[in-house]
Amino acid sequence: MYTPKPYAEAELATLHEGMRAWSFATLVTVGPAGASATHLPFLLDAQDGEAGLLTTHLAQKNPQLEDLRAGREALVIFQGPHAFVTPSWYVKQSTFPTWNYSAIHARGTPRVIEERMAIHAVLRRTVAVYDTPLRAECAGSWDFDAMPFDFVAPRLDMIAAVEIPVQSLEGKFKLNQDRSEEDRRGVIAALERLGEPQGVAVARMMRERMETGANA
Template structure:
C-alpha cells in the first residue's frame, strides 16, 4: 500500500496489537474468475518470525478453493478510522490552505495459504476462537455446550485456513504530517464528537 514514511509502522507490537484488537480481516484472493474478498475473523499465532493467521470458512464458500490454489493471499485488518474536518485546524484560521482528510489505522498481511480439513485442527480452531471472545463474559459459552452431533455436523461444514505471514505492513495515518497546533485541534475535535479511541491514537502518535 502507499506508505509515506511518517505514517508507516513496522513494529510487530503495533501490527499484532491491531490484529488482535480488530480481528475481522478482509481476506482477498485472485483467481481465474477474478478477485474475491470475504470478511473473516482471524486468530493470530505469534510463533515464528512474523506469526501465522488461522481462520475457517464455510465449505459452501468458493473462496477456500481459490485459497487451495493460491500462491499468495492478502488479509486487510482495519482499525479505528474517521473523517477529519479542516475546521479543527489552527492553520485554517491562519491562512485557509487546508483540505479535509481521513485518519485510520490498518495492517496488511500477505502469505501463502494452506487449506486444512483435519477435524482435530478444526475443532481446536473453533474452540480457540470461541474461548477468546467468550472469556470476558460473566457466563461464557463453550463449544461443548452444544450437542456433540450438532458440533460434528458444523465441523463437516467448514474448512480451515492457515496463513504463515511472509510480509506485513502497518499504517497509522494519524495527522502526523500536520503542525502541532493542527494535531491538537484534531484531538480536541474528535473528543468533542465522541471519537475518543481515534483521538487517543492521534495523541499517541503525536506525542501529546
C-alpha cells in the same frame, strides 16, 4: 499499500496489537474468477514464524476456498479506527479535508485444513478468544465444550480452517503526522468533543502516539 514515510508503522509489537484489536478482518485472494473477499475473525499466533501465523475458518461452500486450496497468495486487511478531518480544526487552515485512519496488511501463502478434529480445535480457540470472556461479563451460560460431539460433527464437515504464515506485514497509521503539534491537538480535541466512537478511538491513538513520539 501506498504509505508515505510519515505514516508507516513497522514496529512488530504495535502491528500485532492492532491485528488483535481489529481481528475481524478481510481475506482477499485473486484467482481465475477474479478478486474475492470474505470477512472473517482471525486468530494470531505472534510467536509462530518471523511475523506470526493467522488462523481462521470459512464455509466449504465459499468459492474463495478454491483460491486458498490452490495456494494463491492471500492478503488479510485489518481496518482500525478512522475519522473525517476538516481543516476547520486546524490553526493553519490553508489546506484540504482528509481522513485519518489505521490499517494493517498481512500477506502469506495459505494452508487449508479440512481434517475434522483440527477444525474442531480451531473452533475451540475461536470460542475461547471471543465468547468465553463474555461469560463473566454477561453471565452467559452457553458452553461449546458441553455440546454433544454428535451435534457438532456435522457442522465441522461444513467448514474448513485456514492458516496463513505471515510473510509480509505493512502498517499505515495516518494520524496527521504531517501537521504541526498545534493542529494535531486541535483535531484530537474536536474528535473527543464530537464523541463518535470511531473518532474518539482515532483521537486516542493520536494522543498516545504524540506522547510516545511514535511517527513524530
